[in-house]
Amino acid sequence: MVLTVAVLWDNWGDLLVPAKPSPVAAITATQSQIDQGRYLALAGNCMACHTTRGGTPLAGSRRIDTPFGGVYSSNLTPDPSTGLGRWNSQDFWHAMHRGRSADGRLLTPAFPYNHTSVVTRQDSDAIFAWLKSQPPVVQAQAAHTLVWPFGTQPALAVWRSLFFQPSPFQEDKARNAEWNRGAYLVQGLGHCAACHSPRNALGATGPVHDLSGGLMPVVNWYAPNLTQDAESGLASTPLPDIVRLLRTGASDTAQTNGPMGEVVQHSLQHLKEADLLAMAVYLQSRAQRATQPAPDAAKMARSNGQVSAQVATQGAKVYERQCLQCHGEQGEGMKTASGEVAYPALAGNRAVLLQDPTNLVQLVLYGGYGPATQGHPRPFGMPPAVLELHDHDIAAVLTHLRTQWGHQAGEVTTLQVNRIRAAQGN
Template identity: 45%
Template structure:
């Protein structure tokens, strides 16, 4: 009897010890702090990485309307086909992407299809984002899921017929979309490949720096050859032509400074590129910006020489008017000989961006002025005042003509009609 009781007590004690052991194993008091910190740290690392990549993709520029919550959408995007309204990408379940899975988000980035399979319009740069790796897509997804959800319904696009027929996008995709993640070039360095990945993918630089067809598409063979940015009336210069903004004779530091700080000894960014630097490029680390510079500098040059001086094409009276206006209003910052005081005040002499075939950018700068973006490496940029209220169309044309042909520059004359056409263009 005692032996039976002893055995029973032993069994009870054993069960009790097993129970305590099970509880301790579930609670894991010896590992809870370090394991929990590791999990939280890993999650934070992914989210931080996703935020960095979202910066590289400049997602905020389109998906955040001025004065509205971040990523809540609603911003109108004027196109030649009508207005498109950018969607809400906050994690709201009803109006955002709160119910999306990582697989669905990756399909959107990689294939240009929404959660329900709907084809996306190419105002979303999925033709570039398709190059983004699955790991980077998942990190961006994790970051977007971490931002505050905003309940803001999406507005339907306002596109003219037949552009409101999404099935026509099948033809567009056949012409202009090649699906596939970026594949490193084994013949190039790791730095070059990193730069190519950022420029071709998240940076979607070719979307502006490549001319688009009447259908709103651009071919890979024409990438970075320059073109007008639709509905913004700014010209994005060629990055391969020495007649425009070819970077072959730029140093890596000069390219990096322009991208990250917004100014360099070669020039400064204005217009849409200033927004890119402000919203995106200034936040990238030095290694990534330098990698982008390495890739951009390697783009095959078109072999075009700088144009010959063109001053002989300008009437003497126009030259004198332009010289007089320049001396009174421009020389203080840009110098009597147009050499500027870089990096604060960019040079105008021997500046390919002044000589480009399209005179749109210098005309707009004279009319509207502008500032390089305030960045971490250039927190107090110098700016140029507008002269639209001080100069008439003939005077604007004269001073821009003078700048384009003085000091051996090879630009062509500008007409008063060209100045007038840009006078009423919205600043955005």
């Protein structure tokens, strides 16, 4: 009874009071506002979720898989029957700030409204102005396929009471404008914590500033802890190199793959240099302030000296046959004639040394392909080995990488590889 009253009170304005049809006010947006809205939509990577593969941009109905079933994105074009044609800027602001549709429905948190609630009203209006300037497309949103009771309005109301509170951006007066701009982008439209924050059993992440890392459900990639230098390198990497990685997807010491590669390709590469630098400044400050953990004694104990002779021999053979030609005998990698990294060094590579080996297994199984960007238009790739290598081969070669060249990371087991392969349905 107490919980029911609390949920009703918490969602009174969003659940119990049906939204009345909003009059569509005349749009008098300036071209500069529309241009700013386009830029902000790129920063938020809106196109990625609201466009089906090969479909009309922003027309929605792309399936987003969750542990609780499928959610289909909405049509953001100004079509009056299936899109935003009957919405006004206030309706859009309610969706961004409260996670509530113009018809009063509570939206599923697959739309990261905890992060969009950070966005200012001015920026929300600019995004809406740009969306209203797009060609209308008739495409009704497909029905969600969430298992009961997930997706019902009462269940969403309970979830919101437990895990959602609008987080309008508050400047840190002790920081300069550049730092605050970076914080605004990372916490808001960038919604970095949507991936780089651990999720609980009900799919909720930490606060919008939580960058402590975690395994991304369904897609099964590990998003590194951005506050630990051992995982992200942000505290010790020069700012120009961080900016380069965000803009091109590659630097001398790192390369993006998987979901982060898609973010670089579809969003980050289009941002202004000043905004990328602001994000880098903010992220680096978070990593430098964080207390770095002590070395894991148990992990150290499972290092090179504890690997069986059979696994060590097998791993060395697979490396020589599959990896050495590109990554070098000592894991030194390979550069092009112009000095660009063609194949990254594996020796000292933070991705190799992550305690969670999920990303390494994914790369070996399904290949490594960096994003094609203006600053790095022809990235070298690594072919998939999903049909070529058995699980014990993959476990052995990854253990080889993690225990050679001074590395002291934990052994990768066949069971770990098997579980990751099974999670992807292969």
